[in-house]
Amino acid sequence: MTTSEHRGGDLPHGLEVLWDLREKAQRGPREGLSVERIVAAAIASADEDGLASLSMARVAKRLDFATMSLYRHVSSKDELQMLMVDVAYGTPPVLTETGDEWRAGLEKWARAFLEVFRAHPWMLQITVAGPPLEPGQLSWLECGLRTLGGTGLRPDEKLSVMLLMIGYVRTNAQLFGSSPAVDGEDAADADLMASYGKMLANIVARDAFPALSELIEAHTFDEPKDDFGFGLERVLDGIDALVRSRVTQ
Numbered sequence: 001m002t003t004s005e006h007r008g009g010d011l012p013h014g015l016e017v018l019w020d021l022r023e024k025a026q027r028g029p030r031e032g033l034s035v036e037r038i039v040a041a042a043i044a045s046a047d048e049d050g051l052a053s054l055s056m057a058r059v060a061k062r063l064d065f066a067t068m069s070l071y072r073h074v075s076s077k078d079e080l081q082m083l084m085v086d087v088a089y090g091t092p093p094v095l096t097e098t099g100d101e102w103r104a105g106l107e108k109w110a111r112a113f114l115e116v117f118r119a120h121p122w123m124l125q126i127t128v129a130g131p132p133l134e135p136g137q138l139s140w141l142e143c144g145l146r147t148l149g150g151t152g153l154r155p156d157e158k159l160s161v162m163l164l165m166i167g168y169v170r171t172n173a174q175l176f177g178s179s180p181a182v183d184g185e186d187a188a189d190a191d192l193m194a195s196y197g198k199m200l201a202n203i204v205a206r207d208a209f210p211a212l213s214e215l216i217e218a219h220t221f222d223e224p225k226d227d228f229g230f231g232l233e234r235v236l237d238g239i240d241a242l243v244r245s246r247v248t249q
Helices: 003-007 013-027 035-049 056-063 077-088 099-119 121-125 135-147 155-176 187-203 210-217 227-247
Strands: none
Touching: 013 077, 013 135, 035 056, 035 077, 056 077, 077 121, 077 135, 099 121, 099 135, 099 155, 099 227, 121 155, 135 155, 155 227, 187 210
């Protein structure tokens, strides 16, 4: 049974389009105007100029087609954005770490997931409507869940772990925006924090904010560090405690 037959036509139009795109992905590029070309052009436009500048007219011009011709393939700008987000997720990493190696696997997953948002920061401006039903997002969830195989966690615990991981990565990406990683270090993140520290120094009074003042005087914001990695390690520590509790039961 194919995915289309299994769905039974119960999904909203945009989700049907995404699942159909997934099934057609191995057939190669299609000539003329297609959903694939429209979404690819829209992603390129958003990557270059931001989500605010995205319009059906702009995408049509990029493809050298009339604007109305796009509506034969994509029903609205909202639907286009949904398609863009899921396609932009791309393919999750191939992880072989399971069982006792789950921690290394989840760390690789988290850093790869973060790079998706670094490459397409506009994705964070589109509201998450609920748990994913889109194939691209589900592939990332599936990847993480498989890494937890052999940990002894219950199915509901595995889901909660992945929701925690997704939330942590998205929050960090939202905080630091489009700062690109350089040579394995978050150089742009460090620049952002240094600038933040300077602004704080100009507005924070020691008597009102003594704890913050301590950080400023210690030049905490000027020191390059992997804040994402620090937080990720603490998240993984918590998951590790849960996994160990299952082993000892």
